[in-house]
Amino acid sequence: AQSVTQPDIHITVSEGASLELRCNYSYGATPYLFWYVQSPGQGLQLLLKYFSGDTLVQGIKGFEAEFKRSQSSFNLRKPSVHWSDAAEYFCAVVMGFSGGYNKLIFGAGTRLAVHP
Amino acid sequence: DAGITQSPRHKVTETGTPVTLRCHQTENHRYMYWYRQDPGHGLRLIHYSYGVKDTDKGEVSDGYSVSRSKTEDFLLTLESATSSQTSVYFCAISDQDIETQYFGPGTRLLVL
Numbered sequence: 001a002q003s004v005t006q007p008d009i010h011i012t013v014s015e016g017a018s019l020e021l022r023c024n025y026s027y028g029a030t031p032y033l034f035w036y037v038q039s040p041g042q043g044l045q046l047l048l049k050y051f052s053g054d055t056l057v058q059g060i061k062g063f064e065a066e067f068k069r070s071q072s073s074f075n076l077r078k079p080s081v082h083w084s085d086a087a088e089y090f091c092a093v094v095m096g097f098s099g100g101y102n103k104l105i106f107g108a109g110t111r112l113a114v115h116p
Numbered sequence: 117d118a119g120i121t122q123s124p125r126h127k128v129t130e131t132g133t134p135v136t137l138r139c140h141q142t143e144n145h146r147y148m149y150w151y152r153q154d155p156g157h158g159l160r161l162i163h164y165s166y167g168v169k170d171t172d173k174g175e176v177s178d179g180y181s182v183s184r185s186k187t188e189d190f191l192l193t194l195e196s197a198t199s200s201q202t203s204v205y206f207c208a209i210s211d212q213d214i215e216t217q218y219f220g221p222g223t224r225l226l227v228l
Binding site: 004009 | 120
């Protein structure tokens, strides 16, 4: 079955530490990949996306993500976390379906807490 | 930020009553979507629209209907609200089918 997995429900890091949020997908072809961030009480904001080309993509707020086809992964990274990065992060994947509609499938999210 | 507004932003209603949520965009994007967000599930697609009067079901469409009579407006109706429809509802828009989706601020719905 086509799915998106974010293995970590909650992550806590210290301010200034590095961060990696994991995302794995199950899909037979090359997907379109996204990371969104949601601050409390807010909508979702796009951090970055991968459609094709260089497998290391840069996003806003100092985030980057790397597409690894062999591992079916699209992990999000940041070298130094700021307190304002505390939020919930969603990985999302467009996977083609037999009906022709390419639907955006979300992972369950990873909630990031940042200690001062 | 994409020009997307949702109304109301918060609503409390009783089981069995009809509820309509509105999504309004100023971007003239072709595609519009309704999602619901529940803990542990991320966002799940309820219905989407690929043009005026053109709509289709998503993965959790039971109990919901939609209408799109103008490019800028996409309405989500709960015909007879149930407690299981207590959720946060997000509208999204995109210019093309596989292009980036931009999200509205959400509507928090509580069904008592």
